[in-house]
Amino acid sequence: MIVHIVMFKFKDENKEANLVEVTSRLNGLVDLIPTLKTMEVGVNFTESERAFDLSLYSTFESKDDLKAYAIHPEHLKVVELIKSVTIESKVVDYIL
Numbered sequence: 001m002i003v004h005i006v007m008f009k010f011k012d013e014n015k016e017a018n019l020v021e022v023t024s025r026l027n028g029l030v031d032l033i034p035t036l037k038t039m040e041v042g043v044n045f046t047e048s049e050r051a052f053d054l055s056l057y058s059t060f061e062s063k064d065d066l067k068a069y070a071i072h073p074e075h076l077k078v079v080e081l082i083k084s085v086t087i088e089s090k091v092v093d094y095i096l
Contacts, residue, residue: 001037001096002060007052009088018085019043019054025078026056032074035065052090066093
């Protein structure tokens with residue numbers, strides 16, 4: 001199984017509304033992308049210089065399934081939104 005984790009730091013402008021919108025859109029991908037096995041989206045509550053605002057934990061059966069997810073049109077729509085409301089992101093992918 002492949003684990004894909006992404007953390008996002010959001011812009012201050014409309015931050016709360018953008019967190020809600022991105023969370024909703026990400027959660028909606030589970031029903032739209034067949035290669036996406038599971039997804040968990042969490043909004044951070046810790047106040048810290050090191051903290052990011054939102055994290056995404058998703059799983060796939062294979063690296064090819066992750067690649068298919070990455071280029072899926074529905075995923076790319078959410079990526080476009082995320083890029084417009086965030087200032088930074090970090091990713092890690094690993095085999096479980």
